[in-house]
Amino acid sequence: MALDLTPATVAPPLRERARDAAEAFGTLAVAGLLLLSFGLTSGPFLDGTNLRNILVQITVVGVAAIGETLVLLIGGLDLSVGANVLFGSVIAGDLVQRQGAPVWVGILGGVAASAGIGLLNGILTAVIGIEPILATLGTFLVAGGLAKIVLHSSWIVVEAPFFADLVRTHVVWDLPLMVIVMFALYAIAAVAMRVTTFGRSIYAIGGNPRAARLAGLAATRIKILTFTIAGAFAGIAGCLQIGQLGIVSSGNAVGLEFQAITAALIGGLSVSAGGVGRVERTLLGAWIVGMITNYQTIRGIPPNYQQALLGGILLLAILADRLFRTRTT
Amino acid sequence: MRGITKRFPGTLALDGVDLEVAAGAIHGLIGENGAGKSTLLKILAGDYRASEGSIEIAGEPVEITSPRAAREHGVGIVYQELSLLPNLTVAENISLGIEPSRGGRIEGQQVRARACDALEGIGVSVGPDRKVSELSLAERQLVEIARVLTIRQPRVIVFDEPTAALNHHDVVRLFEIMARLRDSGVAVIFVSHRYREVLEICDASTVLRNGQRVARVERGEASLERLVELTLGQRSATAFARTWRGEPGETVVSAHGLAIGSRIRDVQFHVRRGEIVALCGLLGMGQTEIARALIGDARDVNGSVAVAGRSGIPSSPRRAVVAGAGLIPEDRQLEGLFPDMSVRANISIAALGRIAVSPFLRLISWRRERRLVREVGTRTGIAPRVLPRSVRTLSGGNQQKSLLARWLLRRCDLLVCLEPTRGVDVGAKLEIYRRLEDLAQSGAGVLIVSTDLSEVLGLSDRVLVVYRGRISAELDPRTSSEQELLLAMQGGIEGERHGLLEPEAVA
Numbered sequence: 001m002a003l004d005l006t007p008a009t010v011a012p013p014l015r016e017r018a019r020d021a022a023e024a025f026g027t028l029a030v031a032g033l034l035l036l037s038f039g040l041t042s043g044p045f046l047d048g049t050n051l052r053n054i055l056v057q058i059t060v061v062g063v064a065a066i067g068e069t070l071v072l073l074i075g076g077l078d079l080s081v082g083a084n085v086l087f088g089s090v091i092a093g094d095l096v097q098r099q100g101a102p103v104w105v106g107i108l109g110g111v112a113a114s115a116g117i118g119l120l121n122g123i124l125t126a127v128i129g130i131e132p133i134l135a136t137l138g139t140f141l142v143a144g145g146l147a148k149i150v151l152h153s154s155w156i157v158v159e160a161p162f163f164a165d166l167v168r169t170h171v172v173w174d175l176p177l178m179v180i181v182m183f184a185l186y187a188i189a190a191v192a193m194r195v196t197t198f199g200r201s202i203y204a205i206g207g208n209p210r211a212a213r214l215a216g217l218a219a220t221r222i223k224i225l226t227f228t229i230a231g232a233f234a235g236i237a238g239c240l241q242i243g244q245l246g247i248v249s250s251g252n253a254v255g256l257e258f259q260a261i262t263a264a265l266i267g268g269l270s271v272s273a274g275g276v277g278r279v280e281r282t283l284l285g286a287w288i289v290g291m292i293t294n295y296q297t298i299r300g301i302p303p304n305y306q307q308a309l310l311g312g313i314l315l316l317a318i319l320a321d322r323l324f325r326t327r328t329t
Numbered sequence: 330m331r332g333i334t335k336r337f338p339g340t341l342a343l344d345g346v347d348l349e350v351a352a353g354a355i356h357g358l359i360g361e362n363g364a365g366k367s368t369l370l371k372i373l374a375g376d377y378r379a380s381e382g383s384i385e386i387a388g389e390p391v392e393i394t395s396p397r398a399a400r401e402h403g404v405g406i407v408y409q410e411l412s413l414l415p416n417l418t419v420a421e422n423i424s425l426g427i428e429p430s431r432g433g434r435i436e437g438q439q440v441r442a443r444a445c446d447a448l449e450g451i452g453v454s455v456g457p458d459r460k461v462s463e464l465s466l467a468e469r470q471l472v473e474i475a476r477v478l479t480i481r482q483p484r485v486i487v488f489d490e491p492t493a494a495l496n497h498h499d500v501v502r503l504f505e506i507m508a509r510l511r512d513s514g515v516a517v518i519f520v521s522h523r524y525r526e527v528l529e530i531c532d533a534s535t536v537l538r539n540g541q542r543v544a545r546v547e548r549g550e551a552s553l554e555r556l557v558e559l560t561l562g563q564r565s566a567t568a569f570a571r572t573w574r575g576e577p578g579e580t581v582v583s584a585h586g587l588a589i590g591s592r593i594r595d596v597q598f599h600v601r602r603g604e605i606v607a608l609c610g611l612l613g614m615g616q617t618e619i620a621r622a623l624i625g626d627a628r629d630v631n632g633s634v635a636v637a638g639r640s641g642i643p644s645s646p647r648r649a650v651v652a653g654a655g656l657i658p659e660d661r662q663l664e665g666l667f668p669d670m671s672v673r674a675n676i677s678i679a680a681l682g683r684i685a686v687s688p689f690l691r692l693i694s695w696r697r698e699r700r701l702v703r704e705v706g707t708r709t710g711i712a713p714r715v716l717p718r719s720v721r722t723l724s725g726g727n728q729q730k731s732l733l734a735r736w737l738l739r740r741c742d743l744l745v746c747l748e749p750t751r752g753v754d755v756g757a758k759l760e761i762y763r764r765l766e767d768l769a770q771s772g773a774g775v776l777i778v779s780t781d782l783s784e785v786l787g788l789s790d791r792v793l794v795v796y797r798g799r800i801s802a803e804l805d806p807r808t809s810s811e812q813e814l815l816l817a818m819q820g821g822i823e824g825e826r827h828g829l830l831e832p833e834a835v836a
Binding site for chain 1: 624626645646647649650651655656658663664665666667668669670674678679681682684685691692693695735739
């Protein structure tokens with residue numbers, strides 16, 4: 001005699017859809033609310049130029065956060081993104097400025113180098129089975145160290161006009177090229193997660209790794225690929241950062257991994273479990289982080305306070321995730 | 330325990346059950362799953378309170394209102410699922426929750442001394458400073474027993490299916506410990522599905538069926554046949570009446586000399602297309618491991634296996650799936666479903682290649698996905714309107730059907746089902762049987778592993794009985810009764826009566 005232990009009442013799909021919508025619009029509402037309150041308390045905040053500035057400021061973090069989002073979705077965590085952004089920019093900058101390579105070779109080299117770190121992350125976690133937080137802590141140091149070795153404890157001023165053009169060239173609504181690149185990358189990632197079997201597999205593996213394995217998915221291969229792609233996004237972010245700053249130095253991208261993780265968490269992802277979330281919502285998360293940082297700068301709050309506040313926001317996002325999850329499960 | 334009745338909303342779990350155990354005796358408690366054994370134990374352990382009835386220990390009526398009260402009355406229970414903390418040492422685990430302390434500081438020496446005493450008391454040499462995570466399963470069980478025995482004055486000790494995970498050497502050791510407890514005047518209760526072991530060691534046994542005590546059998550009058558008969562009672566109808574049986578086709582899976590770990594050896598069988606074959610055995614006899622080896626989810630597998638014409642033991646589930654096998658696991662939440670994904674995505678996940686635009690361009694054609702999933706949904710009895718919902722909103726039966734639909738969509742040649750109808754209501758059960766029959770009719774081979782006897786007899790074409798890591802018998806379900814099947818699962822009536830402790834098994 002078997003008892004059916006599952007709840008007899010079936011939740012109507014409407015309620016479910018409403019919950020999803022509430023979750024999505026919750027983030028949107030927070031963004032709107034912040035925009036409004038910042039605008040009311042600071043005159044120059046709502047200025048078109050300032051809003052454009054925010055977009056430029058979040059581009060590097062935003063692009064790196066795409067990779068972080070994919071990794072979180074598959075149930076991993078990547079602490080190495082920040083160092084990997086630096087590594088990519090150092091390789092690209094070194095190739096272009098010091099070796100005299102053409103720009104496209106530099107970019108390709110930078111992206112490939114970062115993807116290599118991502119590949120290493122994938123092998124360490126998926127094949128060898130090291131906890132992602134530990135494996136990527138290791139590669140964080142490796143990537144940062146390699147970057148500094150190549151830099152020779154100095155910096156590289158990259159003069160190739162291509163990089164400066166990323167900021168100088170305005171495409172639509174006076175938005176610089178690099179912002180357009182970020183939007184395009186988000187669009188590609190968001191669509192790919194929906195329409196490719198690869199994207200579907202990421203959600204499955206993140207949602208229930210054991211079931212994914214037993215359903216015959218190539219879980220190991222897909223995980224490695226995901227980490228590698230995340231590395232490539234870090235490399236692209238590194239090249240965009242050359243455009244933004246014009247200079248590659250070891251101080252770039254410090255702490256960027258935490259901004260990327262914060263953006264993803266505000267966007268609704270979870271560090272404790274994969275399989276839930278949307279890439280495009282990370283962009284919203286990055287925008288929120290960008291607004292808060294920008295507002296503080298306008299109001300003259302010193303950078304040290306800003307860092308503490310970012311930490312507070314990160315904790316809040318984790319707390320919100322915890323509360324939401326325990327309520328639904 | 331006298332006249333114990335326990336009512337749950339909607340069911341009567343125990344109906345006036347008496348259980349009388351003499352001090353200095355080992356008493357067997359047997360019955361099918363759901364007969365009421367665990368409810369009775371939980372009442373004794375203080376986890377539940379009886380709706381009616383009384384408990385006496387050593388002639389005195391006692392009120393067991395909590396697990397703590399049970400301890401104080403000298404009642405200890407060794408559970409089937411071990412509850413040790415892997416990162417602590419043996420000694421720390423034994424004293425867990427009852428640490429001797431002075432002013433909040435735990436006395437390490439005393440903890441150690443107590444552990445040594447407890448381990449010595451049962452004649453076990455497990456180092457008290459070893460970490461539990463380093464111990465073998467049998468050693469952990471011994472530590473668990475030592476821990477239970479730290480109660481001040483053990484008077485009643487219950488062993489809840491302790492032998493399921495043990496090899497025969499360890500079973501013998503466990504019996505020695507139980508005998509020692511008996512000799513020291515403790516009342517020992519032994520809960521087991523292994524009637525040979527019950528006959529071997531118990532002075533008397535109580536048989537439960539459907540929440541009632543059907544008999545108390547003394548040692549002299551007990552036999553394997555009698556216990557089997559008492560457990561099952563008179564039942565005629567099987568769970569399912571087959572409507573189709575066809576000539577089996579080519580072999581879809583075969584195993585020769587299959588060995589897994591040290592406990593499963595020399596397994597040889599095959600399943601043909603159009604056949605439903607059941608692997609049947611008591612808990613821990615190896616049937617689940619055999620089934621999992623076929624779909625690449627077992628370690629330390631040797632021998633020759635061919636799945637869907639591809640020879641070689643599949644090294645991973647992916648290999649097995651590519652070869653044409655599929656698995657419906659016994660725990661669908663843990664190993665089957667993707668709770669955050671829709672029913673549709675849960676069904677199509679194993680057949681992403683079929684819903685992709687082309688093998689080279691792995692883009693999902695949503696239209697094709699909707700169409701194909703609707704098709705298999707109709708075939709398995711899933712209403713189209715639930716397909717876009719999240720799978721966790723479905724009932725157990727519908728969840729199980731969506732796993733079935735997953736493998737239909739994949740068009741697998743061999744479906745391995747572990748406990749196909751666990752946690753599923755009666756209506757859905759019949760529907761699942763019907764679908765498995767359809768699957769066989771469409772030319773796939775189906776291998777089920779089940780402990781539900783009437784399900785096994787009603788659904789399958791052949792029954793393979795697994796006993797002690799080997800296939801010990803093959804039965805024809807059309808001519809066999811549940812009694813015969815359960816007897817075969819107990820190791821068969823022929824064969825040595827006290828086969829359990831034969832020297833070969835000890836060595």
